[in-house]
Amino acid sequence: MKKYLFLLACTACLLVNATKSLAQKVESVLYQQTSEVNNLMVHYDADNRSIARFYTIRNSPERRERLKQLHEDYLAELAKLNFDKLPVGSRVDYILFKRNLVNELRLLDVEAKEYQQITQWxxxxxxxxxxxxxxxxxxxxxxxxxxxxxxxxxxxxxxxxxxxxxxxxxxxxxxxxxxxxxxxxxxxxxxxxxxxxxxxxxxxxxxxxxxxxxxxxxxxxxxxxxxxxxxxxTQKDDGSGIMGSPIGREEILQQLQYEMIPYTPEALIEIANKEFAWCEKELLKACQAMGFGNDWKAAQEKVKNTYVPAGEQPQAVMKLYNESVDFLKKNKLLTIPPLAEEDWPMNMLSPERQLLAPFFLGGESLLIAYPTNTMKEADRLMAMRGNNPHFSRATVHHELIAGHHLQYYMNNRYKAYRNFDTPFW
Structure with missing residues (x-):
């Protein structure tokens, strides 16, 4: 019996070590800095920049044709690779790169059609x-x-x-x-x-x-x-002074496909309405818990007025940051590189920038919006009330860890050749 238990324990140890070894191997492959598609992508980025630098007249037929040729050439090079024999990481590169090339050609076609319509001007x-x-x-x-x-x-x-x-x-x-x-x-x-x-x-x-x-x-x-x-x-001015350019259902479908979102505009609106209804219910629950019944505006006013005094926002932000990082570590939700915790500076937004960004901004640094002595009283109160600790809680970790700062950190160190983005990042 003891011999059996000993063998079982040995087997378990071997399995644990094998699993750990496999996990390390998977992680190693996942974060490899090169792939079979890597060189093509790097060369494309350099060629694209060179062409854009030389053919400087945007929307010109010459520039458009040169860019079209560039993207067609790289699609042809990509097609020479055997997708089925590529490892997973390389397949990801292949799919993203091809998606980008095809979309750039589509946008060039849109440019050509619109240019044809404005030649009279x-x-x-x-x-x-x-x-x-x-x-x-x-x-x-x-x-x-x-x-x-x-x-x-x-x-x-x-x-x-x-x-x-x-x-x-x-x-x-x-x-x-x-x-x-x-x-x-x-x-x-x-x-x-x-x-x-x-x-x-x-x-x-x-x-x-x-x-x-x-x-x-x-x-x-x-x-x-x-x-x-x-x-x-024919759009009505809503007072913002911002006039959009409606792109229509077909273009929305094209952009959803490009972003790999498998929903129609109608389905997304339905989901949004459902989620918004849930948010309204949660809002009323919180409102009632605060003792305001269904008067959510009164509850919101109370929250806005919890702002910290002028000059104390940086300390309030640090408190929120420490709480968020402690939560991540305590619950083992994320492995945070020590340097990522160390290397983000904190800066204050100027009054001029606060006119456009009255909240936090962040990424490789944290930018705080809070009033200065040169701002009008109404603007001071707006900045303070809008950046109260409760509103700021989610914003701090959104901008830092595990948000944009950590995204910048990882993107700069792993698969740095992937120059892709989305409207969400």
Whole structure:
């Protein structure tokens, strides 16, 4: 019997060691910094940056065709790999990389279709493309001829501004595409001007005044295009001043597919309504527990007024941070690298930044929104009430650990070549 128990104990030890060894091996494979797809992805990132750096005119047909060729070439290289024989980590890289390449081609197609619809608003585009292209290799320029070309562009732009004032059909999507295209063309002319002006005597004689006038007109035109889409929109202003660009059901489906979310818009709305109803029930439960019955607004007011005095928010934040990390460790929910706890700095948001971000921001550092002595009283109270300890509790660990700070930490150390993201990260 003792012999049997001894053998059983030995077997158990072997199994434990084997399991531990397997777990370590799996972890090692999981965090390997290379895969069969790795080199392709690194080369693609470098090539993509090079092309974007050289072909600087956004929305231009030349840039679009070059990017299209790049993505088609890498899809062809990816297809040469035998997916079925790749290990799991490499398959993940393969799927994500292919998803990215296919989506980039789709977006280029969208760009091409929208560009085709706005060509009437860009009659000078081909002229500017022809001016900018030889500049890349420092070709000699006919300064007098270029001045005449800019004069024509000025006439065209003035005519377009008059035409635009009467337009009632330009959508937000197309007006944004047209506006960014004009801005890009404006940038191309600036690139040419900065390259030759002062270095080429003839250029410096003929171009300063024509360029200055053209640049000013293009800037006015680009802003007018952006404003026209909003003016033509049938959306009602909700007071925020933010006018969106509805993309429609088909585009939503495309984006859901890209994010690997297997639901229709209708199903997501149904889920959202269900979850929101649950939140409302929980809100009332908390409200009643606080002694306010169903008057949740009164309960919320009490919570808002639990804010800490000015100057004490950093200490309150540290208290919340320590509570969250202690909870994670006590319940063994996460292994936290010691350096990740050590290497995040704390900073205060300026009053100017608080106008856009009146709460916490974070990632590689924690940015705290709390009032300064230069802010108006109403703004001070809003910052303090909106960042009370109860509202801040979830925000602190969302921004630090196990949230964005830890995400940055891990992303910078494991599979760093995966330059993918989502609207959620």
């Amino acid at each position: 860009l009659p000078f585009a081909d002229t500017i493309y022809a001016i900018e292209k030889p500049r890349r290799r420092g070709a000699a320029v006919n300064a007098q001829q270029l001045a005449q070309q800019l004069a024509i562009i000025q006439l065209q732009t003035n005519g377009l501004l008059k035409k635009l004032a009467k337009d009632v059909e330009l959508t937000i999507a197309l007006s944004n595409r047209a506006s960014t295209s004009v801005k890009a063309l404006q940038g191309a002319l600036k690139n040419v001007f900065d390259f030759y002006n002062g270095y080429d005597p003839q250029f410096s004689w003929w171009l300063p005044m024509p360029y200055k006038t053209t640049d000013s007109l293009l800037n006015i035109y680009a802003n007018a295009l952006a404003a026209k889409g909003k003016a033509n929109s």
